[in-house]
Amino acid sequence: MDFFRLLLAGVREQRMLFGLMAGFALFPAYTAYADLPFWNDVAMRIMLLGMAAMGLNLILGYGGMVSFGHAAFVGIGAYCAGISQFYGLYNGWAHLALSLGVCGILGLVIGFLALRTSGIYFIMITLAFAQMLFFLFVSLEQYGGDDGMSIDRAEFVLFDLYDPLRLYYLIWSTLLIISVVLLFLVRSRFGVVLQATKNNESRVEALGLSPLGFKVTGYVISAMICGVAGTLFASWQEYVSPDIMHWSRSGELMIIIILGGLATLAGPLLGAVVFLLLEEFLPELLYLIAPDYAENWMIIFGPIMIFVVLFARGGLIGWISRFGAQRIYRQGDGR
Amino acid sequence: MDIPFWGAKNLSTGRRPVTSPVLNLANINKSYAALQAARDISLSVERGQIHALIGPNGAGKTTLINQIYGSETPDSGSVFLNGENITGLSVPKRVRKGIGRSFQISNVLTDFAVIENAIIAEQARRDEAFRFFRPAFSDQDLIAGAMIVLERVGLQARADDLVSDLAHGECRLLELALALSGTPSLLLLDEPMAGAGPEETMYMTRVIESMRENVGILLIEHDMDAVFRLADVITVLVEGQIIASGEPDEIRANRNVLAAYLGDEG
């Protein structure tokens, strides 16, 4: 009962996040009504990217660790599904369990080694690990190498994923579970210490707590969330390739977070919404202005990113929350 | 009172002093390239005692405190806390064994509220930081403990304010409260009065006076009035070396000290 009381209080505080989740829950009804099934697909991608970004945000936003290689965990999660299928294991629950285990162990090893460094070195060593994994999968010819491998949607006992709505709600409920986990996590005793290490590591030490333990734990949890996102991503895309772990994908996850709002729960999801809407609509917008250049929408997107970094500190959530007092999780300036 | 000097010899023969000191430094040496920051330093701090460490800038006072605290390690020599050799331990381990420290430049969680600083300190004291479920900042039990921490320095009225909104003196008090929060047996205070006005200094002096009962305090301070009012023992450090150690009256009368240190200050 305690759980539900706390959950209710948390939901009330995080109206934005759970409002978005309610929106996603109802969205298929709208697309069915308006006959826009394509948009279900977009919404699923938004939720998957949002999920991975939420995982990264735990360490990037709350823990202040600028990991530039988190797409690797998304990729590992996807390959957990792909390689399992290659050997005839189609059970989605097994894929998820495998993904949690592999990403957890990998996150522990990488986190422990990478967190010996800090600052630019940390950014670069996380990038290096991600590149290693990227090239490892490029080199694994039996799993498709560079070209990747086509796979089937996983078999979940309760969800037949070839029913598109079932896949949709599987992703939705996983995202909901992760949201609730993070809701509790960032406010827990562990969570506040993690945020304290971002603010002032030497004070955390002076209180008798070892920052490394908290940071590594945060890193592992974050890697596992990204792994789950990747496993579901594989089922959604029915295809796995190293491209999913390319370093620019890690950059995208960071963009999504900063677009929505660093160190907020709703930020990554909101950022994913905006990111994918830009990806969908910028080409169309460009088509109206300069039809020849519709494919070159990045020429606008790049400057938008720079603009967001320069002028929209705190992201969209920061803009929105200037209306109401949303000071439950303090937002450091990430410095 | 005798100047307590429990050097390495005492310990190596296994003889325990009658009143076991909280802190014991045995022949600490530390140097950086050409600079010798500590030369064969031995000193001890008793429970209930305020031991002031004074000396000109660059004498190696903060370096010495850092070596007791664990953020730096001595080239040779040992640090004993309550009779236990802690020389090789990390900072958090030493803190858990009973060292509290305040820093020269305020070192608090600036993005958090005052009470939140105290709550994190309180959960560290209880060794309950690795819990993942219940919200920390609304836990009544933790809040109660945190308020006690703040009451010790009289900051309870500012509990809900952000640290960044505190005045400098209040920040120093919070720093002190956090140093005290782990119920340490040894307090290392590095210039607690730095930058404080006269009234704040008076208040701070009273606060430090009030908490001496159960702890040993090693105090670095440049405000000589405060030092002579508070200290039971004063050790004078010049260029990494102890040139005098004794009760305030002895130090006041010591010619070496006058020449080497107090003289400079006018």
Place this chain on the structure above:
Amino acid sequence: MTLTLLLEQIFNGLQSGVMLFLIAAGLTLILGVMNFVFLAHGAQVMIGAYAAASLTGITGNFYFGALAAIPITFLSGYVLEYLLIRHLYQRDHMDQVLATFGLILFFNEMIRIGFGPAALFSNLPPSLSGFVYILPDTPYPVYRLVVIGAGLVCAVGIHYLVNRTKVGAMVRAGANNEAMAAALGVNIGLLRRFIFAAGACFAGIAGVMLGPLTAVEPGMGEPLLILSLVVIIIGGLGSVRGAFIAAVIVGVVDTLGRVVLPLILRSFMEQSAADGAGPALASMMVYLLMTIVLVVKPTGLFPAKG
């Protein structure tokens, strides 16, 4: 594997190492001394390559195109610093990563619009397209030797600039320390802009020289950027000497690995699989090397002093 092949690959590795050094030299100062995470440095390589290729195409003279491209890259670095970068020095690393990532997207798309998505290939003039015999039976392309030579000349120049000139002393003393720079009477804004422009210029030179060796295409800079980041981390942030040594190591390891690893893999794999996996594993080795260096020595092999 024959000695001839080995020698040839060592020369190729040296050539790629020298190129990496030209890219890394400016970047190591930007990252190490100015503490600025700059990801768009690869775009400077691309700008250099495109400037040279298109100017060569217009004038029909390779030498003119190559030489005229160099001031263009200097100018592009200068302008970029003035317009955007100087507003980001006070920001945290993540803001810098994202803003310069945005720059990458922008530049790549600019090039795609201006020159089309297909790769440009530029032909070498006859004077550079021959072979010389480095061993009696080992022919080696003249152009690659010229690249190695020009790269080494640049390296000596950079070394002289950083260690022997007043500007270099200012860079080493105070590019990231405003108080110190002010005390020395240095205009720190101008100094930083100069580092950026010079760094862009050297990266541009690398692009100019790489043009005839690789495909000149949008996005060509990024793999080079990532590799030169590896070089910088291995060599130690802010250390030009470290960057040189690390660049040669990375260049040789990468190049040799691409040739040697497939040969080793062939001994227990099918040839096609081995040839496919080898280059990827060679790329992996570079990152493995960097990780080992960081784990053993978290500040790189030759950390800059101070």
